[in-house]
Amino acid sequence: METINLTIDGQQVTARKGATVLEAAQESGIYIPTLCHHPDLKPFGACRMCLVQVEKMRGFPASCTTPAGEGMVVDASGEQVQTLRRQVLELMLAEHPHACLTCWKRERCGPTDTCLRQVAVDDRCVTCPKNERCELQRVSDFLGIKEVRLKSYRRQRDIDRNPFFERDHDLCILCGRCVRACQDIRNVGAIDFIYRGHRAIIGTPFERPMEETNCEFCGTCVDFCPTGSLRERAFPFAGVAERQVRTICPYCGVGCGLVLEIKGDQVIRVHGDREKSVNDGQLCVKGKFGATEFVHHRDRLRRPLIKKDGTFVEASWDEALGLIAEKFKEYQKRPQEFAVISSAKCTNEENYVVQKFGRAVMGTNNIDHCARL
Amino acid sequence: MAGLATAFGSGAMTNSIKEFAKSKCLLVIGSNTTENHPIIGLQVKKAARSGAKLIVANPRQIDLCSMADIWLQQRPGTDVALLAGMMKVIVEEGLLDEAFIAERCEDVDVLKESLASLDLDKIAEITAVPLAKIVEAARLYATNSPAAILYTMGITQHTHGTDNVLAVANLAMLTGNLGKESAGVNPLRGQNNVQGACDMGALPNVYTAYQRVDDATVKAKFEAAWGVTLKDKPGLTLAEMFGAAHNGEIKALYLVGENPVLSDPDARHVEEAIKKLDFFVVQDIFLTETAKLADVVLPAATYAEKDGTFTNTERRVQLLRRAFEPVGSAKADWEITCEIARRMGSGGFDFRSSAEIMDEIAKLTPSYGGISHERLDKEGGLQWPCPTAEHPGTPIMHKEKFTRGKGKFTPIKYKPPMEETDEEYPLILTTGRIRFHYHTGTMTRRVKGLDKIRPEELLDINPVDAARLGIRDGDMVKIASRRGALAVKAQVTARCAPGVVFMTFHFAEAAANILTNSALDPVSKIPEYKVCAVKVEKVVPASVMESGEAVSVR
Ligand code: SF4
Ligand code: SF4
Ligand code: SF4
Ligand code: SF4
Numbered sequence: 023m024e025t026i027n028l029t030i031d032g033q034q035v036t037a038r039k040g041a042t043v044l045e046a047a048q049e050s051g052i053y054i055p056t057l058c059h060h061p062d063l064k065p066f067g068a069c070r071m072c073l074v075q076v077e078k079m080r081g082f083p084a085s086c087t088t089p090a091g092e093g094m095v096v097d098a099s100g101e102q103v104q105t106l107r108r109q110v111l112e113l114m115l116a117e118h119p120h121a122c123l124t125c126w127k128r129e130r131c132g133p134t135d136t137c138l139r140q141v142a143v144d145d146r147c148v149t150c151p152k153n154e155r156c157e158l159q160r161v162s163d164f165l166g167i168k169e170v171r172l173k174s175y176r177r178q179r180d181i182d183r184n185p186f187f188e189r190d191h192d193l194c195i196l197c198g199r200c201v202r203a204c205q206d207i208r209n210v211g212a213i214d215f216i217y218r219g220h221r222a223i224i225g226t227p228f229e230r231p232m233e234e235t236n237c238e239f240c241g242t243c244v245d246f247c248p249t250g251s252l253r254e255r256a257f258p259f260a261g262v263a264e265r266q267v268r269t270i271c272p273y274c275g276v277g278c279g280l281v282l283e284i285k286g287d288q289v290i291r292v293h294g295d296r297e298k299s300v301n302d303g304q305l306c307v308k309g310k311f312g313a314t315e316f317v318h319h320r321d322r323l324r325r326p327l328i329k330k331d332g333t334f335v336e337a338s339w340d341e342a343l344g345l346i347a348e349k350f351k352e353y354q355k356r357p358q359e360f361a362v363i364s365s366a367k368c369t370n371e372e373n374y375v376v377q378k379f380g381r382a383v384m385g386t387n388n389i390d391h392c393a394r395l
Numbered sequence: 396m397a398g399l400a401t402a403f404g405s406g407a408m409t410n411s412i413k414e415f416a417k418s419k420c421l422l423v424i425g426s427n428t429t430e431n432h433p434i435i436g437l438q439v440k441k442a443a444r445s446g447a448k449l450i451v452a453n454p455r456q457i458d459l460c461s462m463a464d465i466w467l468q469q470r471p472g473t474d475v476a477l478l479a480g481m482m483k484v485i486v487e488e489g490l491l492d493e494a495f496i497a498e499r500c501e502d503v504d505v506l507k508e509s510l511a512s513l514d515l516d517k518i519a520e521i522t523a524v525p526l527a528k529i530v531e532a533a534r535l536y537a538t539n540s541p542a543a544i545l546y547t548m549g550i551t552q553h554t555h556g557t558d559n560v561l562a563v564a565n566l567a568m569l570t571g572n573l574g575k576e577s578a579g580v581n582p583l584r585g586q587n588n589v590q591g592a593c594d595m596g597a598l599p600n601v602y603t604a605y606q607r608v609d610d611a612t613v614k615a616k617f618e619a620a621w622g623v624t625l626k627d628k629p630g631l632t633l634a635e636m637f638g639a640a641h642n643g644e645i646k647a648l649y650l651v652g653e654n655p656v657l658s659d660p661d662a663r664h665v666e667e668a669i670k671k672l673d674f675f676v677v678q679d680i681f682l683t684e685t686a687k688l689a690d691v692v693l694p695a696a697t698y699a700e701k702d703g704t705f706t707n708t709e710r711r712v713q714l715l716r717r718a719f720e721p722v723g724s725a726k727a728d729w730e731i732t733c734e735i736a737r738r739m740g741s742g743g744f745d746f747r748s749s750a751e752i753m754d755e756i757a758k759l760t761p762s763y764g765g766i767s768h769e770r771l772d773k774e775g776g777l778q779w780p781c782p783t784a785e786h787p788g789t790p791i792m793h794k795e796k797f798t799r800g801k802g803k804f805t806p807i808k809y810k811p812p813m814e815e816t817d818e819e820y821p822l823i824l825t826t827g828r829i830r831f832h833y834h835t836g837t838m839t840r841r842v843k844g845l846d847k848i849r850p851e852e853l854l855d856i857n858p859v860d861a862a863r864l865g866i867r868d869g870d871m872v873k874i875a876s877r878r879g880a881l882a883v884k885a886q887v888t889a890r891c892a893p894g895v896v897f898m899t900f901h902f903a904e905a906a907a908n909i910l911t912n913s914a915l916d917p918v919s920k921i922p923e924y925k926v927c928a929v930k931v932e933k934v935v936p937a938s939v940m941e942s943g944e945a946v947s948v949r
Contacts, residue, residue, distance in 0.1 A: 185843070209440040240433070267718040270705050272698040275584030276412065276434045277707025277776075282699065282718050289699070289718070298775025300412050300707065306433035314699065315843065317719070321681050323694035324723025334682075334692065339724060339734075342691050347738035349674050353647050354739070357626075361636045361645050364597035365652030365728075366586035369703030369715060371752035372728040373588070373595035374603065375744070376651055379732050382621045383741045387608055387630030388645070391597040392586075 043085035116172035122147035152250030194251040200243035212237035241310035260290035289314035361388035402564035404799025409579035420539035478562035480518035484533035492571030509806035541578035584708035591706035600629035640668040694725035701727035711776035820928035
């Protein structure tokens with residue numbers, strides 16, 4: 023791999039050739055605030071949060087679109103840069119709830135605490151589903167926004183809902199990540215910027231409900247949204263996951279990597295695994311929104327059942343397994359009357375054990391599974 | 396996948412999912428990729444957007460048609476004829492890869508001979524695809540390399556599924572599209588672990604990795620490893636099992652995690668067969684339609700409550716990690732089966748973890764020889780063949796030579812689908828899946844959002860047929876085949892060609908499989924789901940019928 027050397031905030035860094043200044047910084051652990059940028063999307067250069075100052079270059083280029091060059095000297099956090107960023111962010115926050123963002127006490131407030139400044143509920147981060155997972159919060163904290171001196175403006179539109187996720191226009195910063203993800207990654211294009219100027223929002227053509235568009239409900243737009251605007255409808259206030267489990271989607275043969283975000287004994291969200299996976303973080307509706315609700319469904323079988331006089335009666339494992347072992351033993355003598363059907367939904371290990379059981383214990387090759395469907 | 400194994404020596408996808416984005420040409424036949432394998436669909440769309448030629452062959456107007464360079468709308472069940480036509484064009488126009496054929500394959504003359512007698516005009520007539528389009532598709536496929544073929548159930552779910560697959564294999568070999576990146580023959584597997592279930596020997600004729608039960612050396616190896624005497628006669632296939640249960644030859648059945656009463660074609664036959672069993676044990680996560688018929692039902696754990704591995708459609712073995720304790724007293728399927736074996740006094744089932752099972756698998760299975768949970772945890776998925784602990788896995792198969800040595804061409808003859816339409820049953824029913832549900836819906840139907848988006852079965856019917864039958868969008872109709880009938884709501888759409896209707900098999904209330912055919916492919920024994928002759932009529936008054944209400948036949 024060819025590399026280049028440059029200086030960012032006085033630190034010598036090595037980057038791969040072709041990297042942008044932003045990537046060079048991120049890869050060496052230097053934080054540059056971003057909002058419209060997402061590593062899976064092409065650089066957009068719209069939010070102006072990532073602007074930097076480069077020696078021998080005019081103005082303040084956006085680091086996400088500026089290629090890193092050999093010997094470059096970059097100022098990514100100087101006072102001038104920070105001030106400019108603050109001014110841009112202030113403009114954005116004038117159209118976004120910011121009471122909590124500018125409050126010194128936020129970190130100690132919970133959703134049930136009374137606000138000392140008597141801020142309306144829908145103006146507070148602590149009552150937003152994205153609280154503590156929000157990129158806007160992080161950027162705002164990094165820049166140390168203390169007040170927003172501009173006149174506040176709220177779109178005050180109803181929340182758009184579909185069975186899987188919702189869009190709160192008042193929290194949208196029009197970064198366009200959702201639009202670009204839907205268009206460039208999913209190639210669907212269900213949503214776009216509609217209207218102009220102050221009235222601009224993200225929506226569907228003619229503001230039709232999502233169900234009536236070609237939306238596939240893959241949830242990529244939700245995963246990519248930096249704010250609380252797009253959020254899953256299940257467990258909206260579950261907050262930050264306590265633990266994450268990387269596993270494999272139980273549905274189709276693609277075998278997408280899933281990350282289960284868990285709190286207590288509940289999966290609060292699912293997102294696609296970006297590391298060493300076939301799906302590079304992408305999922306379809308089944309993996310994103312359908313892979314966990316059935317796990318703790320009330321219809322789940324919880325105890326063995328034995329049919330007695332035509333109706334099922336709950337039994338202990340001991341009784342059920344004892345009965346099965348006894349019956350199966352009879353067929354060990356007549357293996358041609360016995361058959362085993364395994365499952366394309368079970369693991370390799372289970373299929374192995376089941377066929378071994380059929381062959382080694384029952385003495386029959388009458389073994390198949392429903393793969394042929 | 397009997398067909399591919401005949402041609403190449405291995406039945407699995409030859410290439411990998413991410414390679415498709417870099418293909419120069421993609422032939423998607425009998426696969427509604429964006430609907431059934433959405434993430435593979437993304438790769439196909441990526442390729443198309445970066446200039447790859449996209450050929451879609453599908454009787455229905457699927458989403459990919461809008462991006463396709465050519466859409467071949469063949470009549471259901473005529474895939475072999477279509478592919479044979481393309482091959483004939485390739486041979487006649489000299490577009491074949493002579494060097495590849497000479498060096499890597501055998502029996503090309505047999506194929507050429509069988510093509511010589513074909514009449515292209517006849518093929519255009521059989522398939523209902525204009526000849527010019529067949530020619531154009533053949534040229535596109537043969538001249539844009541690397542070219543990959545993707546197919547799914549559409550092509551294997553026919554009485555002549557094996558012929559279909561052999562035809563695909565022939566086409567790829569003719570053009571040298573094997574053993575290289577972004578090319579190949581790629582059957583996309585439906586269920587999450589179909590590939591793994593086959594690899595693990597959950598089949599009547601083979602142990603793990605397709606080691607044959609009738610091979611004396613293999614038998615000796617497994618006898619030594621398991622410490623038992625084994626049978627060398629292949630057992631019954633799924634369909635044969637139900638047949639045998641029906642006439643009393645099979646008396647006891649141990650079924651793990653499947654729902655054949657809904658998923659099997661000719662569902663009624665299966666239900667009757669099961670009712671005749673003396674002893675029937677089911678392990679599952681829900682009390683499915685099938686489990687209700689059992690004598691004993693054992694509660695199993697879901698994927699989130701166990702660890703182990705799944706093998707995806709591109710032969711990638713990947714690790715599941717347990718997130719929760721199972722609900723109630725449910726247990727992982729492997730634990731249950733091991734416990735039954737131990738209670739019966741059998742040795743060799745003392746596994747303490749699924750990782751230990753994988754270690755035994757690796758010892759007995761050459762293509763899984765280098766796979767362990769420890770490695771998978773560290774390295775991510777591994778694609779078999781992966782024979783040793785140092786081996787990095789195999790993204791592209793048949794690179795230097797085919798698994799069986801030479802690639803084998805097979806002559807193909809087009810046979811019409813078993814069940815033809817006639818005056819009484821004038822329409823062709825094809826079945827398939829939709830994005831919002833999975834298989835028999837056991838899991839997805841319990842996800843509120845998914846059920847809300849698509850709560851009921853719909854019968855897709857072309858506006859021409861609908862008008863002739865006096866059916867409007869949303870009308871309740873009765874659909875009947877020679878085996879059964881049911882009520883369903885009609886959706887009038889031009890996505891279906893005239894003469895063809897479509898429904899899924901996700902809904903217990905309207906189980907399409909009551910209608911489908913149990914005629915079987917003579918080699919691979921895959922039920923013929925895709926083609927079944929039916930009649931459709933409007934039900935009056937519509938309000939008295941509920942979706943899925945059984946209707947008496949005739
Ligand atoms: S989107 Fe972020 S900044 Fe805005 S209210 Fe929610 S948590 Fe606060
Ligand atoms: S869910 Fe997927 S398809 Fe729908 S708008 Fe979001 S990104 Fe687009
Ligand atoms: S909804 Fe989210 S991702 Fe989309 S533009 Fe608004 S803030 Fe950005
Ligand atoms: S997320 Fe969708 S495409 Fe991926 S494995 Fe699951 S069902 Fe298949």
